[in-house]
């Protein structure tokens with residue numbers, strides 16, 4: 001079968017790897033798509049990542065059995081087949097056709113890569129690419145026998161190969177894959193205002209399994225702000241829900257749309273290890289208890305520390321873009337049991353989400369006792385008695401009063417617009433626990 005992976009055609013200045021994906025499908029129209037086009041997000045913490053660190057891959061051949069509509073490009077319907085058989089192809093000619101597309105559509109600041117292979121690549125390569133950093137040795141081992149081409153450096157080859165290595169079927173008791181149906185705009189509209197009403201977004205955001213359309217404060221998260229070809233990205237756990245409902249979005253309509261199978265919302269990037277083994281760029285999952293009360297620093301960022309069962313402690317941060325998530329953090333008290341997920345960098349975990357498992361008792365100080373003379377007493381120092389300034393009478397410290405926190409147990413996360421593509425949204429976690 002003809003397997004193709006492509007990465008890194010965009011840069012922070014524009015471009016879009018998934019638009020290139022639609023161009024590739026258009027170009028290779030003598031083939032059938034076998035399985036789904038895949039949009040694979042890789043380690044969100046690599047220092048050189050493109051905006052979403054996403055790569056695309058496809059399998060082409062001669063389809064057998066029933067076909068299914070998964071897209072439409074300017075009126076031309078795009079189908080895929082669950083199963084297929086080999087079709088002969090000339091690698092050099094495929095490579096040169098892909099090269100033309102990438103040359104035309106990649107941003108000059110990007111370092112695109114193409115990998116063409118007869119076989120799927122080993123899945124271990126994907127796991128390395130999503131949780132860590134792929135070394136040159138690992139890459140070379142995995143792509144032996146494949147045809148690769150890097151532009152302006154070989155960085156994109158890594159992502160292209162990792163995306164080809166994702167099967168989308170590994171299920172560690174969690175979500176193995178989700179779907180994104182991406183709508184695209186005609187070229188003359190790129191960079192102009194996207195006319196997508198919040199009413200139309202609300203219409204689709206309530207559908208079963210749909211996620212990351214809209215923030216709680218009403219901000220639309222499914223429509224990008226960059227000058228890219230994407231009109232919106234419609235995400236969900238059920239592909240048919242997306243296909244049957246995207247038409248509600250508007251008034252601007254896509255001139256192309258395509259359904260991708262993706263590793264978004266799978267939490268595949270998270271790993272569980274000892275604090276002493278954390279390295280910069282890791283995305284970690286850990287059970288811990290809060291060991292210092294959160295403090296606010298300039299800019300509205302929150303910092304607090306947690307410790308694990310071996311009493312090793314580490315600092316956690318919730319930065320300003322996490323918005324109302326920080327108000328949950330503010331309510332934490334020393335001793336609360338939590339699960340934290342986030343990326344580790346410079347000795348700090350930047351929180352992606354948190355589960356509050358149990359709360360330590362909370363107390364508040366009662367008001368100072370009244371003296372029998374009617375005056376309010378004053379504390380004579382920490383852990384000391386209370387004394388009346390007028391008549392000198394002493395009183396025992398009153399008992400602290402236990403208070404009930406309004407903090408509910410469960411998962412909390414930042415709004416969709418500041419969430420990692422790979423992070424499983426809380427709305428989906430509850431179904432898997």
Ligand SMILES: [Zn+2]
Pocket residue numbers: 371372373374375388389390391392393
């Ligand atoms: Zn008194």
